[in-house]
Amino acid sequence: MPNPIEFYFDFSSPYSYLASEKIEALAARYGRRVQFKSILLGAAFQAAGTRPLVDIPLKGEYSKRDIERSARYEGVPLALPQPFPIGTVGAARAQLWLSDRDAERADAFVHAAFRAYFVRGRNIGLGDVLEQVLREVGADAAEVLQAIQQPAIKERLKSQVDGALARGVFGAPFIFIDGEPFWGNDRMPQIERWLAQGPF
Amino acid sequence: MPNPIEFYFDFSSPYSYLASEKIEALAARYGRRVQFKSILLGAAFQAAGTRPLVDIPLKGEYSKRDIERSARYEGVPLALPQPFPIGTVGAARAQLWLSDRDAERADAFVHAAFRAYFVRGRNIGLGDVLEQVLREVGADAAEVLQAIQQPAIKERLKSQVDGALARGVFGAPFIFIDGEPFWGNDRMPQIERWLAQGPF
Numbered sequence: 335m336p337n338p339i340e341f342y343f344d345f346s347s348p349y350s351y352l353a354s355e356k357i358e359a360l361a362a363r364y365g366r367r368v369q370f371k372s373i374l375l376g377a378a379f380q381a382a383g384t385r386p387l388v389d390i391p392l393k394g395e396y397s398k399r400d401i402e403r404s405a406r407y408e409g410v411p412l413a414l415p416q417p418f419p420i421g422t423v424g425a426a427r428a429q430l431w432l433s434d435r436d437a438e439r440a441d442a443f444v445h446a447a448f449r450a451y452f453v454r455g456r457n458i459g460l461g462d463v464l465e466q467v468l469r470e471v472g473a474d475a476a477e478v479l480q481a482i483q484q485p486a487i488k489e490r491l492k493s494q495v496d497g498a499l500a501r502g503v504f505g506a507p508f509i510f511i512d513g514e515p516f517w518g519n520d521r522m523p524q525i526e527r528w529l530a531q532g533p534f
Numbered sequence: 535m536p537n538p539i540e541f542y543f544d545f546s547s548p549y550s551y552l553a554s555e556k557i558e559a560l561a562a563r564y565g566r567r568v569q570f571k572s573i574l575l576g577a578a579f580q581a582a583g584t585r586p587l588v589d590i591p592l593k594g595e596y597s598k599r600d601i602e603r604s605a606r607y608e609g610v611p612l613a614l615p616q617p618f619p620i621g622t623v624g625a626a627r628a629q630l631w632l633s634d635r636d637a638e639r640a641d642a643f644v645h646a647a648f649r650a651y652f653v654r655g656r657n658i659g660l661g662d663v664l665e666q667v668l669r670e671v672g673a674d675a676a677e678v679l680q681a682i683q684q685p686a687i688k689e690r691l692k693s694q695v696d697g698a699l700a701r702g703v704f705g706a707p708f709i710f711i712d713g714e715p716f717w718g719n720d721r722m723p724q725i726e727r728w729l730a731q732g733p734f
Contacts (some may be wrong), residue, residue, distance in 0.1 A: 370684035382592045392582045396717060406734050407724050504592035517596060520720035524607050534606050 338367040338526075340510040342498050343444075344375040345422035345429075345458060348401045348412065349505040349519040351448040355410045356522060357509070358441075364529035366511075370433070372426035372491070372496045375419075375506055382504040386419050404519070411453050420451070420459040427482035427491050428464065432473060434490075442471040466510045538567040541565075542698050542708040543644075544575040545622035545629075545658060548601045548612065550707040551648040553719040555610045557709070558641075560722065564729035566711075570633070570644045572626035572691070573698045575619075575706055582704040586619050604719070611653050620651075620659040627682035627691050628664065632673060634690075642671040 339361050345351035354370075362369045364459070379385055388394040398414060399423060405412035422510065425447050433440035446467050450456040456463045468475035481487055502515060509516045513531070516525050527534060539561050543550035554570075561568045567707070579585055588594040598614060607610035625647050633640035646667050650656040656663045661679065668675035681687055698708070702715060709716045709725060716725050727734060 378592075384590060384593070390584060390704075391583055391587055392578075392699070392702050393584070396702055396704065399715070400717070401726065402559060402722075403734070406729065498594070502592050502596055503598065504590075515596060515599070517600070519718070520718070521600075523723075524603065527607065534603070 336366055337512050340371060342371045342373050342503050342506060342508040342510075343374055344506045345425045345447055345451065346419040347375060347506040348414070348452060349404075350375060351412070351452045352401075352408060352410055352524065353507040353509075353519040354444060354448055356408070357430040357507075357508055360526060360529070361521065366529065368441075369492060370441060371430065371507065372422075372429045372444075373495045373503065374491070375424060376421060377495045378499060378504050378506070379454075381499050384504070388418065397402040411449075413453060415451055418456065420457055422459060423491070424461070424464050424482055425458050425467075427474070427487050428468065428473075428478050429488050430491055430494060431481050438470055439473060443467065443473065444471050446470050452477070504520060535728060536564075536566055536711050538569040539570055540569050540710040542573050542703050542706060542710075544573055544706045545625045545647055545651065546574060546619040547607055547706040548614070548652060550605070551612070551652045551718040552601075552604060552608060552610055553707040553709075553722065554644060554648055556608070557707075558594050560726060560729070566729065569639075570629065570641060571694060571696045571698070572629045572644075573703065573706070574626060576621060576689075577695045578699060578704050578706070584704070588618065588660045611649075613653060615651055615655040615657070617657065617682055620657055622659060623691070624661070624664050625658050625667075627687050628668065628673075628678050630689050630691055630694065631678060631681050639671055639673055643667065643673065646670050690719075 339357065341357055343354065345493065358368050375499055387397040402412065402414060429443055432443055447458050450463065450467050451458045458464055458467060465475045465479060468478050498521060505517055507519060509529055539557065541557055558568050587597040602612065602614060629640055629643055631720065632643055647658050650663065650667050651658045658664055658667060665679060666677045668678050705717055706718060711725065711728055714728060
């Protein structure tokens with residue numbers, strides 16, 4: 335069995351959302367699975383000395399247009415949410431907690447949370463919205479919401495973020511295939527060639 | 535006759551080089567011309583509060599790998615030069631001066647200068663290298679080297695850079711098609727669809 339595709343993402347990253355809608359079908363065409371790894375971009379931005387896209391003069395304005403155009407180009411439903419960006423530590427911990435127990439449900443949660451925020455404009459940074467999304471995927475919402483307040487999962491997420499930084503992750507989506515790093519939804523064509531033909 | 539494709543670039547930008555090798559053939563397939571517009575990324579970075587890629591922790595290391603892999607992916611010859619990046623004000627002024635007099639020679643100079651730097655590792659920031667590249671495209675090198683020291687062309691370039699900033703240019707390549715902005719070599723697939731089908 336080939337290695338899974340490692341997909342680092344932040345729930346507040348629109349390009350991660352776009353890539354998340356395509357990556358599993360792409361992986362399946364080449365006999366691979368996807369391992370979704372939630373991180374917090376704030377930590378990565380701090381390490382790289384960069385900022386959220388929308389805070390950067392000129393680039394911020396352009397990126398709103400580009401995100402919407404890219405979604406139309408790819409045929410993925412998207413409506414830029416407000417507020418944006420948002421804190422996603424709760425959603426990230428919930429995804430990680432689920433992934434330690436039930437990978438399938440954790441994957442379903444990735445898509446449900448991304449769509450809640452980027453399609454329906456629901457602020458998944460709020461507890462009650464997070465609760466609804468957890469219910470939507472059949473999780474015991476009360477149990478998860480209680481678990482993500484515990485030191486154990488806080489430490490797990492911190493260590494996943496630190497591990498990502500140690501591997502050079504500075505943005506999202508950030509995808510590894512057999513150790514080869516690909517940053518950004520734009521790299522899907524190169525990812526496809528790598529999966530099809532191996533290193534180039 | 536449809537509007538030309540406006541292609542803003544800096545001679546020190548590897549992704550601009552990659553895009554410059556494809557944009558004319560792409561334009562021609564849709565009955566368009568390309569208008570190459572040299573700018574100085576330093577000014578754009580200052581306006582956006584950003585920095586050259588290679589100066590950014592983590593992102594800098596990744597980008598070297600990505601530039602080389604992207605070149606192989608596209609089948610464009612490239613060897614990352616040293617020093618990098620370099621000052622390109624002389625080359626930018628030369629291209630602008632030529633474009634005011636002989637568009638065809640100015641376009642030939644774009645490719646010759648990019649290839650000198652990104653294929654043969656020649657530092658086009660140096661006067662004697664610039665002179666050789668000018669000769670290579672049949673320009674009167676002495677005349678151009680003298681002209682680019684004059685206030686008139688300095689002012690022309692400054693105004694081209696200011697014009698670019700006013701249009702929201704913050705990086706390179708930065709491409710406009712009938713006013714629609716596209717940033718980066720990654721956007722070539724969207725550019726192709728825009729040319730083929732119009733706005734989406």
